[in-house]
Structure formats: C-alpha cells, structure tokens
Amino acid sequence: MTTLVLCVDRTNDISRKTGLSMPVVGWEAVRSLVTEVGLSDPEDSSVNCLLEALRVTRELRDEREDAEVAVISGTSDTTVGLDRSVALQLDDLVANFDAEAAVVVIDSAEDERLVPVIESRLRVDAVDRVVVRQAHDIESTYYLLKQFLADEELRSTVLVPLGVGLLLLPLLLVQFTPAVALAGLAALAGAVFLYKGLAIDRFLSEAQDQIRDALYSGQVSVVTYAVAAGLAIVGLFLGALQISGPAAEGDVLVPSVLFVYHSVPWLAFAALTASAGRLLDELIGNEGVPSSYMNLPFGVIAIGLVVRGFAGYLLERQGFLDHLVLLGRLELAPVQRLTMFIIAGIVISLVGVRISASVSNETFDDVVEGRNES
Structure with missing residues (x-):
C-alpha cells in the first residue's frame, strides 16, 4: 500500500505557468517542476508548496514507508469543473499506485477546499499548510478573513450588527451624551447576542x-x-x-x-x-x-x-x-x-x-x- 503526498493546486497556477499537463508524479518529475515554477515566478508560494511535498515524501521514505509524491491541479474554467478534474486525476493515482492514505500539502485557503474531495477517495492522514515565513501574519490573517467572509451565517451575525452600530453611533453622539450613546450601543449588542444565543x-x-x-x-x-x-x-x-x-x-x-x-x-x-x-x-x-x-x-x-x-x-x-x-x-x-x-x-x-x-x-x-x- 502506498501513501500519496499530494501537492494541491486548485486554481491551476502551476500548469498554466509551466505548460505541463497534470498530474505530475514522481520524485524527479516534481523536482524538475520546482525549477520550472521557480523560473517562471520566483515569488509564487507554489514553489514552497512543492518543496514541502518533496520534504514530506523524503521523511516518509526514511521511515521505510512506501510514499509517492504527486501534483494535482484543476484544469477547468468553472468551479465545479475544477473540483471534478482534480477528482479524476486522483482516481487515476489511486488506481495506479494502490494507495490507501494521503498527506495533503496546500498553500492557500482556496486549495483547502479540495480536502473533502480527497477524503471521499482516500484516508487523509495529515494536512500540511505551507505559509511563507516572511508573510506568516499576513497569510494567516488573509485565510481567517476569507473563511469568515465565506460563512454567510457568521457574516450576518457579526457584520450586520456591527454595521448598524457604526451607523447609529454618529446619530447618538449628535443627539445625546457619549455615555448615553455607548449605553445604547451596548444595549443593542446585548440584544443581538441574546437573540442569537437563545436561538430566538x-x-x-x-x-x-x-x-x-x-x-x-x-x-x-x-x-x-x-x-x-x-x-x-x-x-x-x-x-x-x-x-x-x-x-x-x-x-x-x-x-x-x-x-x-x-x-x-x-x-x-x-x-x-x-x-x-x-x-x-x-x-x-x-x-x-x-x-x-x-x-x-x-x-x-x-x-x-x-x-x-x-x-x-x-x-x-x-x-x-x-x-x-x-x-x-x-x-x-x-x-x-x-x-x-x-x-x-x-x-x-x-x-x-x-x-x-x-x-x-x-x-x-x-x-x-x-x-x-x-
């Protein structure tokens, strides 16, 4: 049984920049791909993602596990087509290597959306998120904001009351004292929290x-x-x-x-x-x-x-x-x-x-x- 180390590229950046067809399988093929992507765009975080996939594969092999590294990428213009193309590539890899588990290496929140697709076909033992060290705080903040804005229920629960409060604050400050204005906003926030917390x-x-x-x-x-x-x-x-x-x-x-x-x-x-x-x-x-x-x-x-x-x-x-x-x-x-x-x-x-x-x-x-x- 083989463990696949999958470097996931949902937006097809790697294939578009190098002109190679996906998937790319094997140690030497992925090493050559790192050079191609690096020469095409040295600032692309995909370079770090590919290197991390190679590192994880080497560690698994050092522990005497049968591991194979591969790069899969979306090759369609539609959202559904991207996920389905990755699913087809993954089916071919599972059939060719008789894989039973996978280690997923990603570098963005967009790529993480493919984890459920992989889990539907393989047991996912680990998800390795690669973040460039120099931009660690920026990348983490970006991922959190993107996930927050993608959640419709959380967005309506937090952003709508916050927006209403910010709109009311100038009006309350014009009509009342700052203490009364802050008390009104606190009462509004308390009512919203109770409304959602008690599932009213x-x-x-x-x-x-x-x-x-x-x-x-x-x-x-x-x-x-x-x-x-x-x-x-x-x-x-x-x-x-x-x-x-x-x-x-x-x-x-x-x-x-x-x-x-x-x-x-x-x-x-x-x-x-x-x-x-x-x-x-x-x-x-x-x-x-x-x-x-x-x-x-x-x-x-x-x-x-x-x-x-x-x-x-x-x-x-x-x-x-x-x-x-x-x-x-x-x-x-x-x-x-x-x-x-x-x-x-x-x-x-x-x-x-x-x-x-x-x-x-x-x-x-x-x-x-x-x-x-x-």
Whole structure:
C-alpha cells in the first residue's frame, strides 16, 4: 500500500505557468517542476508548496514507508469543473499506485477546499499548510478573513450588527451624551447576542410555519392559544394595577407579592385554556392521548393554587389581605389558609395523575362509546 503526498493546486497556477499537463508524479518529475515554477515566478508560494511535498515524501521514505509524491491541479474554467478534474486525476493515482492514505500539502485557503474531495477517495492522514515565513501574519490573517467572509451565517451575525452600530453611533453622539450613546450601543449588542444565543430567530421562523400549518389544519389550539394570550394580558394588567395603588408604595417586596397574588389566577386560567386546546387536538387527531397532555391541566391548577396560597399568606401577615372566611362563619388563620391551599394543590395533582394514568391509553372512540353506554 502506498501513501500519496499530494501537492494541491486548485486554481491551476502551476500548469498554466509551466505548460505541463497534470498530474505530475514522481520524485524527479516534481523536482524538475520546482525549477520550472521557480523560473517562471520566483515569488509564487507554489514553489514552497512543492518543496514541502518533496520534504514530506523524503521523511516518509526514511521511515521505510512506501510514499509517492504527486501534483494535482484543476484544469477547468468553472468551479465545479475544477473540483471534478482534480477528482479524476486522483482516481487515476489511486488506481495506479494502490494507495490507501494521503498527506495533503496546500498553500492557500482556496486549495483547502479540495480536502473533502480527497477524503471521499482516500484516508487523509495529515494536512500540511505551507505559509511563507516572511508573510506568516499576513497569510494567516488573509485565510481567517476569507473563511469568515465565506460563512454567510457568521457574516450576518457579526457584520450586520456591527454595521448598524457604526451607523447609529454618529446619530447618538449628535443627539445625546457619549455615555448615553455607548449605553445604547451596548444595549443593542446585548440584544443581538441574546437573540442569537437563545436561538430566538430559529424559534420565530419555526413558529411561523407551525401557526400556518395549524390554521390550515383547523386545530382547536389556535383559538385557545389566542384566548390564553388575552387572559395572560388581563392578568398582567390587573397585577400591574395593584402595584400602582397607594397601598403598594414604599417597599419593593409587597408590590411584587401583590402582583403575583392578583395575576396568578388569570395566568393559571390562561395556561389551562391553552392546555385544554392542545388536549382537544390530541383527542381529535390521534388514537391515544399521551399522559403528559392529560396531566397538564391538573398540574396548572395545582401550581396556581400553591403560588396563590403562599402569596396570600405573605400579604395576610403584612395586613394587606383580610382573613379568609369559609361558609360565612369559619375564619382561617394565615397558616391555616396556606395549609388549605397546599393540600388542595396536592390533591388536584394526585387526581390528575390518577386520571391521566387511566384515560391516556384509551382511544377517543373508546371514551365516546363508554359515555354513550353510560
């Protein structure tokens, strides 16, 4: 088995400058090619790439490996044609030398694009990138910039926010102080990072397709989600009204608890409405209902009761809420009130687990038939 040391020239510079046909195979042929390329263009980095391929071949042979050096080059005017011509040359080399592995020697980011083509036909043991020492920093920076600009997603993520920020900076400096302008740019950068880091763009794109599919398929959950959104807005609005009153002035803790106490019932009702719509879709569209969908409404009610119980306990201890009176005569202490809400939440949660375990495996038709028989 032979290891091919491949000097890759995707843009066909070597063949164009020397007039030789590709591939060029063999130690002596490649040594002569180095002279031809050097005399044609002494500043061409291909000279260093060819010499590196010869050096690697010599090292492999010194380690008693069967190694052969070759130069392959694109010989077409189109992008696809360049890659396909290299692939054909590589197929001939693999067939002639019974090669099982390759060491790829390149001198540019353009040549590196051929590595996947080579990997599709040979096991690539190493990729040796040749950079002229005098221009090491320039070459490395060039490769990084070229790869960065070739990545469309990375380009839109970094360059677009940066460009918007640079355009806004003069406007902000004219209208506001430098501190305010920098704060605005920092807020913009933070919003962009969160937008990409939390994958909000992907969520929004998927949400549009899901909403469109739901509307076309006539799912009940579309309506219940809209109702749930309205209920949630009402709950947040009523909670905000409570913390804007005179009784909520001063401390920060009490307004927060007031907001939770008055908004939780509406938020729980909103979640219950949304889960009910999802449950109806499952009942109508599927033969069975997962236990998670059956248990979700009971879990929402249980959590709402527990959260409202704790909020009511704290408000009652601070004198912002009257004692709870049951049946017009039984007055509960704050601890008794909290205990009742916790027990109610646990009981409802257990009932939900029991019902979901017994009903989730039944089909919708079985449920309807059972009700008709009863």
